[in-house]
Amino acid sequence: MKSFIKEFKEFAMRGNVMDMAVGIIIGGAFTAIVTSMVDDILSPFIGLFFRADFSTLTFTLAGVPIAYGKFIMAVINFLLVALVLFMIIKATNKAAGIARKPKEPAEEEPTTKICPYCKSEIAIDATRCPNCTSQLED
Numbered sequence: 001m002k003s004f005i006k007e008f009k010e011f012a013m014r015g016n017v018m019d020m021a022v023g024i025i026i027g028g029a030f031t032a033i034v035t036s037m038v039d040d041i042l043s044p045f046i047g048l049f050f051r052a053d054f055s056t057l058t059f060t061l062a063g064v065p066i067a068y069g070k071f072i073m074a075v076i077n078f079l080l081v082a083l084v085l086f087m088i089i090k091a092t093n094k095a096a097g098i099a100r101k102p103k104e105p106a107e108e109e110p111t112t113k114i115c116p117y118c119k120s121e122i123a124i125d126a127t128r129c130p131n132c133t134s135q136l137e138d
Contacts, residue, residue: 034084038077038080038084039077043076043080054069054072115129115131115134117132120132
């Protein structure tokens with residue numbers, strides 16, 4: 001039983017599990033922000049222009065009311081939430097890109113060297129200069 005508890009403790013305290021837990025908690029809080037933006041700002045703003053509330057649209061089939069208007073509103077809300085998330089993520093990525101320093105290109109290993117006798121450019125691993133035939137030191 002002790003090994004099970006020890007294993008569970010190691011699993012729960014691993015970095016990726018803790019990162020995931022923090023992400024889920026922040027995601028829940030972020031959901032409230034996005035939902036409020038859609039419900040309290042964007043939906044009323046759209047309502048000003050279209051003056052439509054689809055949520056009351058229904059029809060009856062065999063005595064059962066089918067509220068297709070609520071489905072239309074759910075689709076509209078989904079599209080608005082997706083749009084808001086896209087704009088926030090795009091702005092975040094742009095801000096992160098501005099904050100990042102551009103990577104400096106890594107220096108490449110030289111592939112050539114200069115012959116000390118004739119000053120011509122030769123392969124780095126050459127032991128004899130192909131131009132002046134001098135024996136090269138390593």
